[in-house]
Amino acid sequence: MAKLTKKQKRKIKRAAGSTVNLLFKLFVSVLFLFPFYWMVTTSFKPYLETLKFPPTLWPQDFTFEGYIHVFQELDILSYIKNTLIVTGTVIVIQLFVNVPAAYAFAKWKFKGQGLMWGIVMTGFMIPGQLTFMTVYFMFADWGILRTLWPQIIPTCASAFSIFLLRQNFKQIPEELVESAKLDGSSEWKILWRLMVPMSKATMVTTILFSFINHWNAYFWPLVMTRDESLKPITLAIERLKNLEQGLNYTDIMAGNVILVLPLVILFLLASKKIIQAMAYRGMK
């Protein structure tokens, strides 16, 4: 065999490198996508096929049974309504809490700023599992356990959103704020006419994260709700496990598809903005 020249060797090396890179990406993609694939295909399989061994990768008998069951067994729309009310209210309240807070932390200087920022960040790090008991008793005292408020109030401020927005506001040049002040603009106007429109990507991202968090909320509503009429869709889907004897995977997976579908659609629509928010580029 003829000896390879240096140039050829380098070419082979580079080709090998990019192949490994590609294979790794493929592997990770499969790792993440396969559960989704499994969920969707299973939801279209008849009950008996879900128990088959070896399992089938694609439904042999295509059926909508699962979906029909879910709508028959559960009053799914009322659960979705609960989730939507909670999620929507939280997002609206969060806008009026997180955005001004982030602006103050980013652009103002005030006494105790460091301490307050520390408190916000600490709140970020304490899991709900530590606090739910005391919060539950507090809400019991307030007498609001039979409303949706216990699912709304604790998340009216989001430390994560404040953090993300603050980082974004900090990158906006001080001169723009000063210029707006010279143009006779109030702080409120600077915030909503300049800061927020300039942070569209981050705004979309924080709203989306809030949406995902509340759409998927499981633990908090589980401990905060007793009435069936107040439960969100996540708890309803969980009930599918107990409706029949033995696990009916077709129904469970169909329920999960209903649960996840809005999120996937939203994410696909906003993915560009999310990437932008994480890698902010200012106008030069």
Add this chain to the structure above:
Amino acid sequence: MGEIVLKNINKTFGNTKVLENLNLKINDGEFAVLVGASGCGKTTLLRIIAGIGPATSGELYIDGEEVSDLAPGKRNIAMVFQNYAIYPNMTVKGNIEFGLKNNHVPKAERERLIAEVAESVGLTEYLKRKPNALSGGQRQRVALARAMVKNPKVFLMDEPLSNLDAKLRVAMRSELIELHNKLKTTFVYVTHDQVEAMSMADTIILMNKGVIQQQASPEEIYDDPNNIFTAQFIGTPSMNVLPLKNDCHVGYRPEKVVLTTEEKQKPEAVYREKARIVTREMLGSETLYKVLITSGDHQNQTVMVKSLEDAFKEEQNVWVNVTQENLYFFDHKELRIRETDRAEAYAACVKCLKGEEP
């Protein structure tokens, strides 16, 4: 109507005093240029006038009215920032309109003003564009239009040309002068570039370490500097300043030196030293020489010489000649000794220079 008076202004950042007991008056309609090296406090001073970086203590009057505690938007001033500070989320029109809307100018009036100002800076066809679709020069115009449309008493400008390329900068310079002539409003312009200051200003306010060194017209500040700092800051290359035996200094501008090949060619020169050309830079219309003095008290010191003729070569031996009216003397505190008000000290310096005992 835009006279600016600053009285006993102090400004500290933490423990650092940036401005101490500063007093300044800028006349109505004047094109005043604040010039100095970076960190000298010129931008701080501008921000105090704008109200976006208020003074620690002191009083500020615009048009005879105390405005020290007035919000920036209520001072009837406009500012052009170094990076233009154009709102990137608004169109050109939105940018110009923002200030008017905040001041509740009626819509019809707004439209008229915007059309007028856009026409005068040549932005009419760009009104619907977003700033990121504009060139540097066009963004500069948006910033100017935004300032002009408010019809302010005072224009503040913080190095507005420093982000433009050299050619555009020169063009914008003369446009700004024209604009000032047209508007006849007070301009306060901050720059570190002495050429910009010299070419645009009615009055130059030269600052160093938070202290005003001299406030005068460009001609006066060039011909009659108050101290060594001023003398050396204005003019390129800067003034040659050399020590004298009596703790004083003598200075002369590179362009006032006459180089000769023989000693007695310039009999009226008071300052005359043997020298050798070290380097020569031919700049086209003029030539710059770096010259090493080889005789007298200033032996082994180098000075710069700017000459209209390109008659000398490197390593050539020459004579450096300066006449008395082109010599400047400074005392041990680096302050100017003028013949008119300190005749005795002046005479002593001349004698010292001639080698006569004082």
